[in-house]
Amino acid sequence: MVKRDKRDKNSKGKSGGARRGKRGPTMAEQADRHALYEAAVQCVEAEIDFVDDEFMRLRGRRARYLREDFCGTGNTSCEWVRRRSDNYATGVDLDEEVLGWGQANHVAALTPAQRKRIALVHDDVLEATTPLQDIVLAMNFSYWLLKERRLLRRYFRRVLDALNDDGIFFLDCYGGYDAFRELKEKTEHDDFTYVWDQASYNPVDGNLLCHIHFHFPDGSKLKRAFSYEWRLWTLPEIREILAEAGFRRTTVYWQGWDEDEQDGSGEFLPVTRADADAGWICYITAEK
Ligand SMILES: C[S@@+](CC[C@H](N)C(=O)[O-])C[C@H]1O[C@@H](n2cnc3c(N)ncnc32)[C@H](O)[C@@H]1O
Structure with missing residues (x-):
């Protein structure tokens, strides 16, 4: 749906489960959520x-x-x-x-x-x-x-x-009609995948909960890097x-x-x- 998705809020980024241990920090652990947001x-x-x-x-x-x-x-x-x-x-x-x-x-x-x-x-x-x-x-x-x-x-x-x-x-x-749906949309970038997640929409009050997640080639994830509670x-x-x-x-x-x-x-x-x-x-x- 929206090509130029942009959002941000005060949520904290969380590193998703990924290979780590002896191999050092995952890509998610090394990522900077603000830099990723701007790039995405x-x-x-x-x-x-x-x-x-x-x-x-x-x-x-x-x-x-x-x-x-x-x-x-x-x-x-x-x-x-x-x-x-x-x-x-x-x-x-x-x-x-x-x-x-x-x-x-x-x-x-x-x-x-x-x-x-x-x-x-x-x-x-x-x-x-x-x-x-x-x-x-x-x-x-x-x-x-x-x-x-x-x-x-x-x-x-x-x-x-x-x-x-x-x-x-x-x-x-x-x-557009997709804006009212609960869905996840992935956009591939060179070194990460940007995920726009319309997690819930309440037609009664028009409130929408969305998240941004980032996925990395090593399998690690930055889940809910940003969350938005919107009308x-x-x-x-x-x-x-x-x-x-x-x-x-x-x-x-x-x-x-x-x-x-x-x-x-x-x-x-x-x-x-x-x-x-x-x-x-x-x-x-x-x-x-
Ligand atoms: C989605 S970001 C927008 C970032 C930027 N405008 C862009 O185009 O990508 C929303 C920002 O609004 C800020 N914010 C939320 N409520 C605000 C308020 N009442 N006054 C000022 N800033 C607010 C948040 O701290 C957050 O940084």
């Missing part, structure tokens, strides 16, 4: 390409100030400050452990000049107060952690208030709540299809109608 689900260059180009198309100017909500390791924020020498980024996340990892592995690798233009902030997105932004991002479905309409509207309202007058909020969303929001609900929060216009961007590759083209274009596919992923812009 993120493509920050493509994401920033889309956000940067779409802001320019809609506003006729380049954005400079970007806030990445639910930033995790801050990988996307780092890409933003690398892009142009007058770009500034603020990442906000509740989890000190993941922020520390991002600081040590991404921020530390920036040039001193780039480092001056980024801040990773330990805060709740429902409480954080930041300077006015051109762009706010909520990617990899992180806002699905806000399971009640009232709470989601409150968060959207906070984002609206954090934006400049011509600011734009970018979100992503996934869906499976649908596109019309999200757009209605954005409008209730005060956003003037929302647009949905659907991925094109590459006939040669028989896969998503990676290009996202505005749509008002789309196919009832088994699994899809899209971007949303919400304009102030």
